[in-house]
Amino acid sequence: MSHHLFILSPSDTPIYSLTHYSTKPAASIGSPLSANLPNWSTSAFAGTLTALSGASSATQHTTGGTVRVGGGQDRHVIQMIANASLDAIEDVMRKENGMYLKAVDKFNEWTVSAFITPGNSKFLLLHESKNDEGIRSFFVEVWEVYVKTMMNPFQSAQRTIVSQAFDGRVRASAKKHL
Amino acid sequence: MDTHVFASLAQVRILLVPIGPISSTLFEKHASEIRSFDSIRLGDIPEANNDERARFTPKPLSMGHLHLSYPSHPPPAPHSPLSLIRPSHFPLAVIGIASCSQTVNISSVNSQFNSAVLTMFSGDVPYPLAKNCFVFEEGDGTSSISGNESIPGLVIFPSVMGNTKLYIGTLLADLCSNILGEFSVLLQRLENPLGNEYLNASSLPTLPPLSEMPLSLDMTSGRLPTLPSHNSHPEISRVTSLSAPQMKRNSSLGVPTAKKRISGIGAASSDGRLYKVMADLFLLSGRTQDASIWYTEALQLFKPSVDSIWQASALEGLATISVLDAWSTGQGLQTSSNTSREPWSESSDKLTQATALYCKPSIIEGEQNMSLLSYLYCTCVLRHSSLLFSIWSAKGWGPLAFTTMLHSGPIPYVPPTVTQETRDSWSKVERLSMISGVSRHSISNVIAQAHGPWLLHLGVRERISILEVMASMYSCLGYKRKEAYILREVLGCIMDLIVCGREDGSHPPFSNGAGLGIHGITANSTTQVGVRLTERSDGNQSVLELLKRVCRVLGVNLDAVKTVDLLDSPISPATDDTADNQEPFGWPELQVGVIRESIAVAEALPDFLAVAQYALSSLKTLIDVLTPGDQYHLYSTAARALSTAKRRGSSTGVEFWLSRPIVSIALAPLPLIRLPIEKPMSALQPRPSDPNTILTGATDPFLYNPRRVDNAQDRQLVIENEVLEFVVLLHNPYAFDLELECVSLSTSGVPFLSEPIRVVIPACTDQPVILEGKPQRTGNLVIRGCIVQTPGGIRKEIHLPLATFDEEERCSRDRSSLQSESDRFKYSGLEALPWEKAIKRQSKHLAKGASDRTIRYLECKVVPEQPLLRIRRTSVTHGALMLYDGEMSTLQMTLENISPLAIDFIRLVCSDSTIAPAQQALAEGNLSVFDTYETEYALINQPVFSWNKKDDMTIPPHRKTSLTISCFGKVGCTAGTIHVSYSYVHRSAPDVSDVLHTRQLSFPLMVTVYHMLECHGMDILPFPSFFPKHLDKSSKERIPTAGIDNETNWCLFAVDVRNAYGSPFKVSVDRMQDGVPDAGSSVTIPPGLTSRVIIPIRKFILSEEHTSRPIPTLSDRQFVVDKSKLPENEQKVQRELFWYREELFKSLCCRWQEANGTRFGDLSLRRQRLTLNMLETLRSETIVVRLSLVRHATGTGSAVPVAQKHGKHYPPSYHILRLRTKITNMSRTPHALTVNIHVEPTEHMIHDGALSEIPVGTLGKNESQEIDVGICFLSHGRFDINAVAKVVGNPHQHEKGMTHLACIVGPEE
Structure with a gap:
């Protein structure tokens, strides 16, 4: 089971991303409808479609030896989903008071939870199973590390976070809570 | 679609198909007439004439409506298994639309219609239930067709007929009546055990074929058509017949009874599905009460079994009913708003249930069913979302919402509340949510349920259609990023079709593709060549539009580079987009991905221009994001695409896409010998009043001189018809070698002849490029910038304003304003897109830009052609000059005029390395007056190089001339330069300007000056009275005494000269005094020795006026403040010393000559100081006192002078002698004088009278008086007698005479 974290600058540019593979088993909640998908086309565009529709992950589940490696973990698709979920997040965050927006959006097999800092930075987490409290505490810890990093006068809010310490602490936190 | x-x-689908030759506009016209009937009142539908077909036909005066929709395409054949579970999916009737002129045979139209219907519907679908063909008569055909109108199912609309619409309405009602009648027939086929078996055979059952029906049902085939339907199912038919009369509004009777009895029939399978089909048909017939009853029944039966698909379908039907009811009853105007639950929540709940049921089908039977199940699932989700969306967009549950939900047109209906403007504004969209009570978020959640891997099960057409609906709903909600996601999938589908259509060479291309016909011809040879037979680019634009839309959402502007017509687009100046430090926006990885995809799409279409446009746009806007590999790929793709487009004859290209390729333009400095210098014409006239610039060093007295600043502006002088070089610095920020097809200068003003060049700028570097050209005329040349062209693009003029102070300041202000904004976030998300931001910033910039901003460009002043001179040769070898200190020599310089113009003005200006330090010392002003004078004297009178010819010397074209320059050795000089300024002043052309231009030729020289003779110890001695009149020859040469008449008027000048050099020198001093013959003394000094040079000088006296003048400064420096505040008398002495020294040096000429060579020069005495003693000696006395000793001859009593020898008197002792003192006043004024006589030793002599203060009386000019004093020496030995004459009453008066007399007293001879 994997988690994908994105930290977005206030202008919605990703400044940090992390893919965390949890040791917990993935809950296979695939719909029977997504079984036995046809492998019907060979053009590159069909590949895009397959990936975007989330079908490749299903293929991976059913037939282990398929050619498509990565499947549902396709980074591009994950990013597309995260990016698209910003629509919902922007909508919800204006109405909700809390910083933690749990399961704000669902797309394909992914659930998107978000955390909005007072400075309008957004933390996005794509996850497959329900783990509200874990995600909340993960977000709070990431927030703390994020604030500490941002206090560095050489760190611009627009630029990618390259700090090793930040990365290490986020990973540790992810390991702990997710 | x-x-x-x-x-x-609830909509009865009627397919409209064109029949025969009919133009699409005509078809659309008639089709839209038909489509205007979207519902028909039940009361308008004629009753069935046959009882058995009357089950679904409305009774007279029944209320309610039949809803119609008019698809343009039949469902695809694989959908036939849906025929029973979803009858509304299929066209229940077909209307053919034909147009006919007089010649067309009506029967052929009919047969065409029939065959068209047959091809569209496969045999295993019971539809269409009715068909009709409308033939619209065209033109004024009144006669011919009317003959055979008796063909059934064919209606002819004469062109003369008015009120076609009413007629169509009637026909449609008839058609519907037919359909409703056929419903009964359809149901009859299911209302028997066999039918029920078929119905329950699979999850998506089909109708039992007609061939089986009579055999299994009844052996007597003849009775089949007449068999009443209620015979097989008496209970049901009874119910229907019972309820039929009351079915106007309320038909809830009889259902419980029906339920009981049905349970016994069809033991193998329940009747649920049958009821559900019945309910579907009732729903289609507009009888919602019946439908609702039967749906409820069916659901009851489905509950225990696990027939989830059918159950879900029934739930969908129920959900539809409640909306229809609301629509028909008062059109949904709510009266009670206090209900806790929203009116649509029931429908919504049912649809949620249905969705869940569809999602988990109990039985999965093979591939085909998967596709249909997915389809059913998706449509159910979309139904749910369109319910919510309609309510949201219509501002709540109301007529507008119903209109949206019931809309049946060929294109989706969007309520007027959702405009483009609304979608862009969060507040407007949110307002809809507030009013309607449906949040956008919830709608989006519902829509998202439809998206999943199952989309791949769907047929292509369904998939595109479902994705389209999703995308449009997201778009209306203002969820642009989600829309972009879905649109990418839509694009993927479409492009897949195009590509696959092409790869399948043998098949005709897809009709609904993007309009491209490539027939791959499989030739006999192994190579396959795709030959484009026709190129239809109808759909291409739409595909590209979709692409652009997706890209814009992700922050990529694919239109950043526009396409332009190459042929008739003028060279346009670049707009000054200050797009340097743009903030990063968007998700870089997504941007790169979407760019790759866009280019792949454009290549697949293929649209080569679009490929180039997209590649270059992304290079332009996303340079920070792209990796070097991507950059290179994009660039080469664009280049390839552009060349392909060109090869195919396209005359359009891309606009100029590089941003700021030119960093700077500078005029390469002309070589010094070519550089013209502007001078005013008046410089030709000598101006004696000018201060000597060599002293001041041409310094400007003003700290800030506006004139000079103006001169220093970049108006460089260049020369007509001579090649100019401009250094253009090109910048390539990309990771590939950038090729520029042409780079040339863009100029205005004087015509400028230059050749464009082709440049390749290496990756990530600045490349200086030299552009050459010739100005053709004199005047002003303005270099505005460069004209640059990329391969396959158009030429673009790039302006480059001069980096003046204002310009720099403006740039830096812009930069800092951007920088200050960079970390502040006013907008986030899509509002922070770069171009959105630019619009929001615009207002501020406009206000600022309004202030008139004059742009200045690089300017050159082109001056007329100038002659050119060069140094042909010089007499100096290796440019090095060796001189002795004070040496005077000459050097020769040969100049050649290598131009076709004559030179008529030459001026030489020489400089050397001693000038600058001396000027500096003068400028510092710490020197004493005396030193100042010395320094200035050295600067003015002793230049190292000098040339004193006239300026107006002429060198004709291609001729030579030689100049002689005198050199003077000055210690400390290490280098010198001779500048030759020349010009062609007197031109024949009537060019009356007040300036002339000169060019300068510089000849640098290294100078070495050896110091060899040192003067020191200058002295001036009184001329000894004992000096022998006649000397031997050698002495005479050393001390020329010729012409010395009276030693009192002479003195001796002596100076020590040391030869510090390795070779002997002959030193000579010449005397040049007025009134006395010139004389000279010379001596040869061997190396290392010192020798004294002596020459007699006649004393002189300078007038009081002369000596009282202050020490002059040779420069006309003003404000010279005398710093040493000397007392007056000291100052006077100083001035006297100065003036006498000057006079002395004037009368002496010291020279040296190499003892065994030819070199000669000056020996400078100016280092020597004149002391006061020397001055006293040098100056002629004003009062001359002469002493003499006289003894009286014993006999005669006449005076006899005492014998003297070698200047000494030898008087006898013990003799009375007379000391005769002669006083002469040589001054111009009379003086009263006294004389003091002092004899030493006093005690050995006696004298007569007083020796001190002897009054002389007043002596006039040149008057003299003698005073005799008796004196007697009392011992032998030497006596010194001094006499001093003084002016009475002025003890400090220096005008006094004095003399000395030495006598050796011995015994009388």
Whole structure:
């Protein structure tokens, strides 16, 4: 089971991303409808479609030896989903008071939870199973590390976070809570 | 295409097909007439004439409506298994639309219609239930067709007929009546055990074929048609017949009884599905009460079994009914708003249930069913979302919402509340949510349920249609990023079709593709060549539009580089986009991905221009994001695409896409010998009043001189018809070698002849490029910038303003304003897109830009052609000059005029390395007056190089001339330069300007000056009275005494000269005094020795006026403040010393000559100081006192002078002698004088009278008086007698005479 974290600058540019593979088993909640998908086309565009529709992950589940490696973990698709979920997040965050927006959006097999800092930075987490409290505490810890990093006068809010310490602490936190 | 309308379950579909030759506009015209009937009141539908077909036909005066929709395409054949579970999916009737002129045979139209219907519907679908063909008569055909109108199912509309619409309405009602009648027939086929078996055979059953029907049902085939339907199912038919009369509004009777009895029939399978089909048909017939009853029945039966698909379908039907009811009863105007639950929540709940049921089908039977199940699932989700969306967009549950939900047109209906403007504004969209009570978020959640891997099960057409609906709903909600996601999938589908269509060479291309016909011809040879037979680019634009839309959402502007017509586009100046430090926006990885995809799409279409446009746009806007590999790939793709487009004859290209390729333009400095210098014409006239610039060093007295600043502006002088070089610095920020097809200068003003060049700028570097050209005329040349062209693009003029102070300041202000904004976030998300931001910033910039901003460009002043001179040769070898100190020599310089113009003005200006330090010392002003004078004297009178010819010397074209320059050795000089300024002043052309231009030729020289003779110890001695008149020859040469008449008027000048050099020198001093013959003394000094040079000088006296003048400064420096505040008398002495020294040096000429060579020069005495003693000696006395000793001859009593020898008197002792003192006043004024006589030793002599203060009386000019004093020496030995004459009453008066007399007293001879 994997988690994908994105930290977005206030202008919605990703400044940090992390893919965390949890040791917990993935809950296979695939719909029977997504079984036995046809492998019907060979053009590159069909590949895009397959990936975007989330079908490749299903293929991976059913037939282990398929050619498509990565499947549902396709980074591009994950990013597309995260990016698209910003629509919902922007909508919800204006109405909700809390910083933690749990399961704000669902797309394909992914659930998107978000955390909005007072400075309008957004933390996005794509996850497959329900783990509200874990995600909340993960977000709070990431927030703390994020604030500490941002206090560095050489760190611009627009630029990618390259700090090793930040990365290490986020990973540790992810390991702990997710 | 399919429109996923909410109420599609209740809509009777009537397919409109064109028959025969009919133009599309005509077809659309008639079709829209038909489509205007979207509902028909039940009361308008004629009753069935046959009882058995009357089950679904409305009774007279029944209320309610039949909803119609008019698809343009039949469902694809693989959908036939849906025929029973979803009858509304299929066209229940077909209307053919034909147009006919007089010649067309009506029967052929009919047969065409029939065959068209047959091809469209496969045999295993019971539809269409009715068909009709409308033939519209065209033109004024009144006669011929009317003959054979008796063909059934064919209606002819004469062109003369008015009120066609009313007629169509009637026909449609008839058609509907037919359909409703056929419903009964359809149901009859299911209302028997066999039918029920078929119905329950699979999850998506089909109708039992007609061939089986009579055999299994009844052996007597003849009775079949007449068999009343209620015979097989008496209970049901009874119910229907019972309820039929009351079915106007309320038909809830009889259902419980029906339920009981049905349970016994069809033991193998329940009747649930049958009821559900019945309910579907009732729903289609507009009888919602019946439908609702039967749906409820069916659901009851489905509950225990696990027939989830059918159950879900029934739930969908129920959900539809409640909307229809609301629509028909008062059109949904709410009266009670206090209900806790929203009116649509029931429908919504049912649809949620249905969705869940569809999602988990109990039985999965093979591939085909998967596709249909997915389809059913998706349509159910879309039904749910369109319910919510309709309510949201219509501002709540009301007529507008119903209109949206029931809309049946060929294109989806968007309520007027959702405009483009609304979608862009969060507040407007949110307002809809507030009013309607449906949040956008919830709608989006519902829509998202439809998206999943199952989309791949769907047929292509359904998939595109479902994705389209999703995208449009997201778009209306203002969820642009989600829309972009879905649109990418839509694009993927479409492009897949195009590509696959092409790869399948043998098949005709897809009709609904993007309009491209490539027939791959499989030739006999192994190579396959795709030959484009026709190129239809109808759909291409739409595909590209979709692409652009997706890209814009992700922050990529694919239109950043526009396409332009190469042929008739003028060279346009670049707009000054200050797009340097743009903030990063968007998700870089997504941007790169979407760019790759866009280019792949454009290549697949293929649209080469679009490929180039996209590649270059992304290079332009996303340079920070792209990796070097991507950059290179994009660039080469664009280049390839552009060349392909060109090869195919396209005359359009891309606009100029590089941003700021030119960093700077500078005029390469002309070589010094070519550089013209502007001078005013008046410089030709000598101006004696000018201060000597060599002293001041041409310093400007003003700290800030505006004139000079103006001169220093970049108006460089260049020369007509001579090649100019401009250094253009090109910048390539990309990771590939950038090729520029042409780079040339863009100039205005004087015509400028230059050749464009082709440049390749290496990756990530600045490349200086030299552009050459010739100005053709004199005047002003303005270099505005460069004209640059990329391969396959158009030329673009790039202006480059001069980096003046204002310009720099403006740039830096812009930069800092951007920088200050960089970390502040006013907008986030899509509002922070770069171009959105630019619009929001614009207002501020406009206000600022309004202030008139004059742009200045690089300017050159082109001056007329100038002659050119060069140094042909010089007499100096290796440019090095060796001189002795004070040496005077000459050097020769040969100049050649190598131009076709004559030179008529030459001026030489020489400089050397001693000038600058001396000037500096003068400028510092710490020197004493005396030193100042010395320094200035050295600067003015002793230049190292000098040339004193006239300026107006002429060198004709291609001729030579030689100049002689005198050199003077000055210690400390290490280098010198001779500048030759020349010009062609007196031109024949009537060019009356007040300036002339000169060019300068510089000849640098290294100078070495050896110091060899040192003067020191200058002295001036009184001329000894004992000096022998006649000297031997050698002495005479050393001390020329010729012409010395009276030693009192002479003195001796002596100076020590040391030879510090390795070779002997002969030193000579010449005397040049007025009134006395010139004389000279010379001596040869061997190396290392010192020798004294002596020469007699006649004393002189300078007038009081002369000596009282202050020490002059040779420069006309003003404000010279005398710093040493000397007392007056000291100052006077100083001035006297100065003036006498000057006079002395004037009368002496010291020279040296190499003892065994030819070199000669000056020996400078100016280092020597004149002391006061020397001055006293040098100056002629004003009062001359002469002493003499006289003894009286014993006999005669006449005076006899005492014998003297070698200047000494030898008087006898003990003799009375007379000391005769002669006083002469040589001054111009009379003086009263006294004389003091002092004899030493006093005690050995006696004298007569007083020796001190002897009054002389007043002596006039040149008067003299003698005073005799008796004196007697009392011992032998030497006596010194001094006499001093003084002016009475002025003890400090220096005008006094004095003399000395030495006598050796011995015994009388």
